[in-house]
Amino acid sequence: MTNAFTTSGILGGLLSDPEIAAEFGASAFCTRMLEFEAAWTQALASCGVVTAQEANTALAAIKGFSADNLGQGSDRDGIPVPVLVAALKSGLKDGAARAVHTGATSQDVIDTALILTCLSVLERLTDRMTRVVAGLDAVLDRYGDAPLQARTRMQAALPATVGLRVAAWRRPLADRLSQTASVRADLAVAQIGGPIGIRETPHPHVADCAAMVAETLGLSLGPVWHADRSRVVAFGHWLSLVAGSLGKIGQDVALMAQQGIDEITLSGGGGSSAMVHKQNPVAAEMLVALARFVAAQQGILGQALVHEQERSGAAWALEWLTLPAMAEATGAALNHAERLIDSIKRIGAPE
Amino acid sequence: MTNAFTTSGILGGLLSDPEIAAEFGASAFCTRMLEFEAAWTQALASCGVVTAQEANTALAAIKGFSADNLGQGSDRDGIPVPVLVAALKSGLKDGAARAVHTGATSQDVIDTALILTCLSVLERLTDRMTRVVAGLDAVLDRYGDAPLQARTRMQAALPATVGLRVAAWRRPLADRLSQTASVRADLAVAQIGGPIGIRETPHPHVADCAAMVAETLGLSLGPVWHADRSRVVAFGHWLSLVAGSLGKIGQDVALMAQQGIDEITLSGGGGSSAMVHKQNPVAAEMLVALARFVAAQQGILGQALVHEQERSGAAWALEWLTLPAMAEATGAALNHAERLIDSIKRIGAPE
Amino acid sequence: MTNAFTTSGILGGLLSDPEIAAEFGASAFCTRMLEFEAAWTQALASCGVVTAQEANTALAAIKGFSADNLGQGSDRDGIPVPVLVAALKSGLKDGAARAVHTGATSQDVIDTALILTCLSVLERLTDRMTRVVAGLDAVLDRYGDAPLQARTRMQAALPATVGLRVAAWRRPLADRLSQTASVRADLAVAQIGGPIGIRETPHPHVADCAAMVAETLGLSLGPVWHADRSRVVAFGHWLSLVAGSLGKIGQDVALMAQQGIDEITLSGGGGSSAMVHKQNPVAAEMLVALARFVAAQQGILGQALVHEQERSGAAWALEWLTLPAMAEATGAALNHAERLIDSIKRIGAPE
């Protein structure tokens, strides 16, 4: 769902992330759907369902396609694929038309394009996480031995060092990074099952095509998962862990920046329209809000597991309503975290 | 948070509503912030804080303002108001500059502009609700006496009529409409408290200015509510009731449209890329998804009540992350409901 | 759902409230179901469906009933009413048996008993809210003029008084209290519709019986709401507003109690097993946790609005899974708030 307030420009990048938004945007998503269709056409030729010439004619149409009315198709069909396929086929004669999408179904295209999107998002986010961890390492190097009061249950506990606090910020992010390969492998599975999730209809080469398409797209091919949304929910879980870890940093920084506590000095904090002396820890506050937002969306995304029969329009739409926003919020949080850590001018017990 | 997937065009109006989005967009919101500032400037003159001439100079600047870098200000300050006020004052000399915003604070501007936005949204949504109720009335007129099997716990219960089912669709919407005046009155309260919520600083006329501004904007003025977010949460609750009532309609229609049940026939259902014979009840599915989405966001919006001290950046941002999306989702649901009801070609027990 | 960890005694009343729990417990709920059945039997006699003697025999059975196997009935039927009705009828001859439950349905009993429960809960909670407001009034009387730094966005803003902060704690609770009569009126509506929500079957006196039963139970009788769960969701909303307002108090107190801030001194804070010098603001922390818990449950309760057809077992169960826990959590929060406010030994800027 749009949030015009956070994205129309008036709030800048406070609660948005254009780079991650672009991953889910019409242009990138259409490109990925076309990658699927091109791979499928090639596979149909390899399996002998169509001739090489028919496939080449179809590929030219796929390559030359420029979307303009996919939204109207979605309004009618609930998904942009039928109108996309119709547009690709328009102007193609019988054999070449048969070289487009034959044996695939809309969900194959959307789910597999979503996986490609998530993989690209994963790469961008882990790049940023690497930089955030490096930033924390620099803080540890420089200030790790500085004294800092440990606080438990909002109360002063025992004397400690900056290293204790910042290592606790770093650890969960480093843990997530160390699991990247396994997260990627769990995610990088094509979803191809044909109309109802059986790789046998409407032609006997659907299973072979599915295997070839997966390989072309750099994905593995396990059992059909059209109605098992665990994979998508698990990616949301990963996002919520990342955003949540950043939320802890934000909460700690906001507490450390209080006058009277004075355990951190930041450069370039936010100004006030009424109180010019103030320097508000804006990035820290946003980390808290974004963490709560992402965590809570996971409670909705998880409802998508109640995916009835062989395809649920309602449960599927819950994924679309939440996962892209969760990814972008996590991206925005990483942007804030990177800048926040760079802005630390001093950290540790007040002098 | 953006959801580029649902809003970049590829899904059309399936999960978005451009009209409601525009209410929260930069242009409309900036206009409402400027309405606040203009009213404030006039009030400052009326109270004698500035001269009429100073106020007129300031009003000309407010009227001629065109935003271009509010986002950059938000990036820095966490809100667009400081940069807006600075821009308005730039080029104004001392007295005229003092005629801008003096005694108000960023939160006054944002919260009051948000209230104006919500009131406009309320009007648009109730217009649509009125049309949906009228559509249901037409269905009741035409088909109310047609037989329909009542079903409880997903099982056939007793013979009944279409009237039983459709009256249950209509009632909660009509109830919400009958409460519109009271919802509007609860919502239409200006939030003006100055820097920390006391209408006494930084000049003795803040309370008078607040009263005048509220009147100019067509709002009432109760106690300061800068840190009491009940009003905003209550509007979210109203949205969730509306969207939830539509979700029930969608769920019922999707069940009635099943082959073997055949209790409703719709025109223009959604097509499938692989199965040309299919007519999917897309609008009904979206009603279910949007209802679940809005209801769940209320669980996040309610966290905004834990709004610490005199202003919480983190809790405040939770409102921005959820309420605009809830409003737009409810708007999209009303659009779907209106079309869905218009598309009923037959309703009742199969012949 | 049980939460054995919070309720089995090991956590005391930290996250539970035996008084509110008892309202939803088997004994109290069974009593309320029997009140419904007794009123129904009387109404059947008044309408002439059964004789006065048959009704008296049935009433004796209802009065003498002691539940012992309702749970087994629920295991089988999904609700305790069928087994309850069967038990009441066992031993009664034809006419007297007909004087039990004839024309009512399980949902009528459960929903109306739930309303009676909620009304009793409302009374208990508003009693406590009255005491909390009185406690805050005492704080205002004693410390209202004491200096306190106003803080916005976690930063020192401007000098203010304790009165500013504590009035902001008091106001939303007082607002809720001032709306009690209207909340009560909205809630106090019997839910009686017979098997499928038509007050015409299985005998022509169902509507008359419904009206009499409502009156006997001190409830009004509006349109049937068997499939419109707005009333239940709205009560959850009220609970979330109350708990959220208390969460703000808790968050503020936890921040004020920090060493270095020292704006509040509490008696009797929590001890630590490892650090004997510590005094943890346990009640304040619990207020925050309970507020977040209740607010978030509202996001699930709202899903109950997607209540398909004439009765949804799945959507209905979502109410049972959330509302009683929300009520108890709000009750526990009020208990904590009352004790917390009583424990204030000093509040205001450190000397």
Add this chain to the structure above:
Amino acid sequence: MTNAFTTSGILGGLLSDPEIAAEFGASAFCTRMLEFEAAWTQALASCGVVTAQEANTALAAIKGFSADNLGQGSDRDGIPVPVLVAALKSGLKDGAARAVHTGATSQDVIDTALILTCLSVLERLTDRMTRVVAGLDAVLDRYGDAPLQARTRMQAALPATVGLRVAAWRRPLADRLSQTASVRADLAVAQIGGPIGIRETPHPHVADCAAMVAETLGLSLGPVWHADRSRVVAFGHWLSLVAGSLGKIGQDVALMAQQGIDEITLSGGGGSSAMVHKQNPVAAEMLVALARFVAAQQGILGQALVHEQERSGAAWALEWLTLPAMAEATGAALNHAERLIDSIKRIGAPE
């Protein structure tokens, strides 16, 4: 939080699971806390902090301990550990008293006991999952080749078999089972850090003690995770995947059991108090409700990641408020699933 309505007996095992509840109950949890304390005492002796005789005296006290007022301690301290430790030490002389808990902190005890609880829960749940999968295998064996209409977006799609549908039920559960070892390894990590998460204070042997205690309890010992709650959140995620997979089964069965669809016949469905002919698919409905409940709780549990400083009472309590209920709801869902599958008398297209 208690939910007295679902647990006081009136609803039987509909929305509760006594076996899983017992895992989180006072008796079992106290036993696990005492296991921790016993292991710690032994470790103190092994490290030479206390003598073997002092340890033996302490161990006798630990062994002979019977809790009675832990709840009162929690009321005061926010956790039961301080009062537990005080009770264990009462009656012990200096050296033996020092053999109890020295160098550990409350959070070490609670978190590690929670891990032991979760491991036991994991074992019970996977046992049940194994039986559910076996039940589905039996259905596949007997009915896998029976015809069944595939349905997508609530519409008839193409002819298929029971095998398509039931394999989609089985697969996510089998996937979760195949990951049990890795889930268990991720979970089975002791949380021991002493007062503030440094294994150096208050005596130099804390790290050695931690390693010994972990080994004694059958756990591994990684970095301290007192403020990194990813491990707990990840277990909640696993529960939500399991419950969600069962919710899909429930939703499908409820749809298949509709008159007019007639794709499944169940024995022993639920009765109605008003319509004796009805057989309600109660277990299927409960699976849907429990799946939605568990998924949504994950949205709250994830907020626990925003765990400020070295220990957050408020964020920690969010775990206690949600995880035990999620585990029990998942357990109840597995119970329902097992019975539901056993009750299938026929599945497939109507004859």
